[in-house]
Each structure stands twice: as structure tokens, then as C-alpha cells.
Amino acid sequence: MKEVSDSQLWNEFLHGSDSALETIYSQYVNVLYNYGRQFTSDSDLVRDAVQELFCELIQSRERLGDTTSIKFYLLASLRNKLVRKVKHEDRFSSLNNFGGDFQIDFAADSDILRELCLDQSGQLLQEAFNKLPVKQREAILLYFYEDVSYEEIAKIMEMTKVKSARALIYRALDSLQEIFNVGEKYSYPWEYPLVG
Numbered sequence: 001m002k003e004v005s006d007s008q009l010w011n012e013f014l015h016g017s018d019s020a021l022e023t024i025y026s027q028y029v030n031v032l033y034n035y036g037r038q039f040t041s042d043s044d045l046v047r048d049a050v051q052e053l054f055c056e057l058i059q060s061r062e063r064l065g066d067t068t069s070i071k072f073y074l075l076a077s078l079r080n081k082l083v084r085k086v087k088h089e090d091r092f093s094s095l096n097n098f099g100g101d102f103q104i105d106f107a108a109d110s111d112i113l114r115e116l117c118l119d120q121s122g123q124l125l126q127e128a129f130n131k132l133p134v135k136q137r138e139a140i141l142l143y144f145y146e147d148v149s150y151e152e153i154a155k156i157m158e159m160t161k162v163k164s165a166r167a168l169i170y171r172a173l174d175s176l177q178e179i180f181n182v183g184e185k186y187s188y189p190w191e192y193p194l195v196g
Contacts, residue, residue: 006070014061024070025054031071031146032078038141039082049081072152075142079156128179136172143169 004012012020029050036046053074057064067073129137135157142148142156153165 005068007066007068010067010070010073013057014064014066016061021058024074028071028074029054032074035075035141035146036078036082038138039079040086045085046082049078049085053078053081069152071146072148072156075146075148076152076156128176131179132172132175136168136175139165139168140172 009020009023013024032050032053033046036049037043040046129140132140138157139153142153143150148156150162150165150169153159153169154162157165157168159165159168
């Protein structure tokens, strides 16, 4: 399939294109599985949730609306589905514990993260990430690994303000600096008054 925008691809899927469905599935199934595994060690639960998500998309495609970001739509849908499944199956005592197994598998492909942790080994860096609170880890994963915007992070994580998503990421990076005892604080290019 030729390269098309998310809007075009989604529109083709909504109108019954099997090749559009195959493209969406092949592009996002691993992203969704990896994202879901951050919340629970139960790989079968995550596989089932991803499979159900695609089945529901196929069954309800005629009633679905437009989207400009398929990844955002799928990540938000999977997160909601996992919250419901975990709650229904009572795998944790409360939803406050949802994501208790959230672990970032670090690969230093972000310039900011690479510069922040230049002298740290991969193992040390992963341990530092996993010391962060669950929501900070999730925000870092979405922003740096999945290239999700602040606005989309706020929606996925059910925050009322975009600046809350920004602040969460800033706090995570500050916490990492403290963990590594970096002498001088990293100067973020976005350190301006938050709006939104």
C-alpha cells in the first residue's frame, strides 16, 4: 500500500478496505502489545485485549469517527480496555495499583535522554526509570518512545489539562537527574511558562 496519511488510511479502513486494516494491524500490533505489557505481567491478558480491540474495530468500523492519529486512537482504546479488564478480572486490589508492573525497556534513542544519562550504563538507566512513579514512566514512554504529543498524552492518561502532561514529563526528567546526581540541571528547550 502506498504511503498515505493517518486520516486517509483510517478512512479507507472505515470504508471496508482489508489492505488498510492489514496496514494498521502490522504497523501497530507490536506497539500496542509492548504498551500493554507495561501495565501487567500477564501477557495473555494483553494479547487478548489487543485482539479484542481489533475485532471490535472491525465489527464497529461503520460507526467509528474520523481520526488524524491512528496510534493515539489505538493507544487510548487499549489503555481503556485494559483498565476495564483489570478491574473486571480483579487482578489488582484497586485501579490505583493499575500499572504497578509498568517497566520501561530503555533504548537510548532520545537525544534528551541520551544527553541526560550520557555516562550511565543501559542497566543503570533502566533501573533509574523504573524507580519513577508509574504515571511518570507511562508519560515518558508515550512521549519519547511512541512520539505522542502532550495533548494526546493528556487525553490518553485522562488528564484535564495539557500542561499536566508537560509537567509530568518535566518532573520525570528532574527525578532522573536527581537519581543520577547530575550536578548542573539540564536546560530544557521548553522551559517557558506552560500554556494549554
